[in-house]
Amino acid sequence: DVIFFLLATFVLFTLSLNAIQSVPVDLPKATPSAPPDPDDESVVLQVTDGGSAYWNKELIGFNEIAPRLSEYKNNHANARVLITGDDKAKYGSAVKALDEVRKAGITQVSIETTFRPSGR
Numbered sequence: 001d002v003i004f005f006l007l008a009t010f011v012l013f014t015l016s017l018n019a020i021q022s023v024p025v026d027l028p029k030a031t032p033s034a035p036p037d038p039d040d041e042s043v044v045l046q047v048t049d050g051g052s053a054y055w056n057k058e059l060i061g062f063n064e065i066a067p068r069l070s071e072y073k074n075n076h077a078n079a080r081v082l083i084t085g086d087d088k089a090k091y092g093s094a095v096k097a098l099d100e101v102r103k104a105g106i107t108q109v110s111i112e113t114t115f116r117p118s119g120r
Contacts, residue, residue: 041076041080043056043080043081044056045065045082045097045101047089047094048085049087049090051093066104069081069100069106070104072104072106078108079108080108082110083097083112084111085097
């Protein structure tokens with residue numbers, strides 16, 4: 001009985017893997033959205049692969065992000081931040097920058113990405 005149960009479990013598991021991988025689907029077509037246009041009230045916060053941060057092309061330390069965001073929010077009613085970064089930048093650095101924007105109370109945040117075809 002135990003061997004039959006193991007055999008049946010293995011067969012069902014194998015069949016479920018094949019069914020998941022072989023289901024043909026037609027994915028919906030989409031066009032990439034245009035990147036937001038930075039205007040005089042937008043700030044570009046860039047994270048590099050070396051762990052550096054830039055505030056509108058000015059090199060700053062990560063410890064300077066919070067005070068600058070706070071001052072920026074106080075001076076601009078329509079505060080917007082565009083977070084961008086190098087493809088090889090550490091994920092943690094980008095998350096840290098996003099956390100600082102959230103802590104500053106800025107709700108209009110965009111993350112710049114590049115369009116990559118799915119490869120299917």
